[in-house]
Amino acid sequence: MYKNALPFWKKFNDTELEQTKLNWQSFIKTIPDYPHGNYSGYGIVTSTSANSGYIGTFQRTLAQIKLLRWLNCQLPIEIYSFSDELNETEVFILETVSDVQVKFIDQVVDNESRNLSRYAIKPNAIIQSRFEHVLWLDSDNIPIKDPTYLFHTQHYKKSTAMFWPDFWIGSSMSPIWRVLDLECRQEDYEQESGQILIDKKKAWKPLNLAVHFNRDPVIQNIWLGDKDTFRLAWKVLKVPFHFVRKFLAIGGFLYTRIDRNGTRLPGINFCGHTMIQHDHKGDIIFLHSNAIKYNPNIKYPVELNSRISKPNPWKIYRRYSNTHAYFRPQVIQDSFAFCTYLPTGESGHYPPIFETDMHTLVSPNITEKYVEFGGLVLEERKRKPNETEIEVVDSI
Known part of the structure; x- marks a missing residue:
């Protein structure tokens, strides 16, 4: 950083x-x-x-x-x-x-x-x-x-x-x-x-x-x-x-890119936009959604299983399996998205990633209510020439 x-x-x-x-x-x-x-x-x-x-x-x-x-x-x-x-x-x-x-x-x-x-x-x-x-x-x-x-x-x-x-x-x-x-x-x-x-x-x-x-x-x-x-x-x-000693988690979504011709490009990526904080016992308490506002034109899909009837940017919960003093989360910022992710690798500096459906840990009623109350505000802007578009996907 x-x-x-x-x-x-x-x-x-x-x-x-x-x-x-x-x-x-x-x-x-x-x-x-x-x-x-x-x-x-x-x-x-x-x-x-x-x-x-x-x-x-x-x-x-x-x-x-x-x-x-x-x-x-x-x-x-x-x-x-x-x-x-x-x-x-x-x-x-x-x-x-x-x-x-x-x-x-x-x-x-x-x-x-x-x-x-x-x-x-x-x-x-x-x-x-x-x-x-x-x-x-x-x-x-x-x-x-x-x-x-x-x-x-x-x-x-x-x-x-x-x-x-x-x-x-x-x-x-x-x-x-x-x-x-x-x-x-x-x-x-x-x-x-x-x-x-x-x-x-x-x-x-x-x-x-x-x-x-x-x-x-x-x-x-x-x-x-x-x-x-x-x-x-x-x-x-x-x-x-x-x-609080529990290392924070990241909330976000999986995405692929679409070119100007509407063709899906290869590769599935994770985009984290929310810092998930825990209380003194390690239970989730705050979703600090500090990067959603930097992803203006992403269209979040409605949950297909109807647990949530509003656009849902909180699809994936991801964190390291334990806290380590040498973690180096990385931020990717391009013309269309601002994403945080947790690196992985063979090195002992990177323990395994724990990942699950966000709404197995956080009630979909809560994020749905937040969206209903008007909290998901995105600033639209025009795409630049040759700029790819992000498509949020439900699974790999």
């Missing part, structure tokens, strides 16, 4: 990196004490927009909160946006769902952060929310059960936060380790921040440091996003957290 980043990382000089280190070290001395009385209770926090350039974000958020209520989740929900990204009608539509409030990021934060990185909305929304205990969900994250129980697990209650793994481990070549004065441990996976569980009272200082990391231009240029700013803020301050 990081091969292409090496020339980019080398552009940072020693003076720049040292100043960035001094900046965060000075910042932690200014973090105020936890404001007792400002926060209380448990809730879900997410974000949305209608005109940020990300097609379908509003529709995905609406489908997500409707699905949560369909799953009988009673947690209050706060939805954050920058000040100019929702109109009154869109706010009204979101707030028709029970116990949902739409809020806007504070103007000072809005002006300081959004031009640097729109990911900065995440830690700022978590701090600004009225809840003491927060479950953050990205707008394209699909819960498959009521997630309330996560707050009551011993793994959360005895810690300060619960984080989930990404596909990747950090690169020892990254300048971030010099900036943060941390060791790059090859056994540590990076964090995937599509879902975060945080006790703000216990984690007040690292949460504020994560906000700073998302406002620092050098750190943002190294990281290109928010995802690992939380885990490393906790590590810098030596604050304990629970890290």
Whole structure:
């Protein structure tokens, strides 16, 4: 993943990196004490927009909160946006769902952060929310059960936060380790921040440091996003957290290609578009469908066995049979698809692949409801000359 980043990382000089280190070290001395009385209770926090350039974000958020209520989740929900990204009608539509409030990021934060990185909305929304205990969900994250129980697990209650793994481990070549004065441990996976569980009272200082990391231009240029700013803020301050150890799976479909003449080309491939995350016991809980939006013209077939009566992009569940510190999932991006897959081979670095029908593990009622609520939003575009088309297939 990081091969292409090496020339980019080398552009940072020693003076720049040292100043960035001094900046965060000075910042932690200014973090105020936890404001007792400002926060209380448990809730879900997410974000949305209608005109940020990300097609379908509003529709995905609406489908997500409707699905949560369909799953009988009673947690209050706060939805954050920058000040100019929702109109009154869109706010009204979101707030028709029970116990949902739409809020806007504070103007000072809005002006300081959004031009640097729109990911900065995440830690700022978590701090600004009225809840003491927060479950953050990205707008394209699909819960498959009521997630309330996560707050009551011993793994959360005895810690300060619960984080989930990404596909990747950090690169020892990254300048971030010099900036943060941390060791790059090859056994540590990076964090995937599509879902975060945080006790703000216990984690007040690292949460504020994560906000700073998302406002620092050098750190943002190294990281290109928010995802690992939380885990490393906790590590810098030596604050304990629970890290889900089960390696995530991939949800996707099998496909072949069709040329301009309508001829099916040889070969069946797997396209993964959803990061499947598990809870502390290893049970599936979240379908973080972060790549579906990058596959605009794929026509997903209706299930032939009629278990689901809507177009279904979630056909295959695939993961390695065990967790290993040297996995290297790969991403394929061409003009027509954005797919993640798990390499296989003779090497001991690649254990056997476990694969099954997605809906033997996740009820088809859940993904069908999500689609019914409008969560599957695809941006159509014209095919380029000589471009092949993807055809989703049911089997090899």
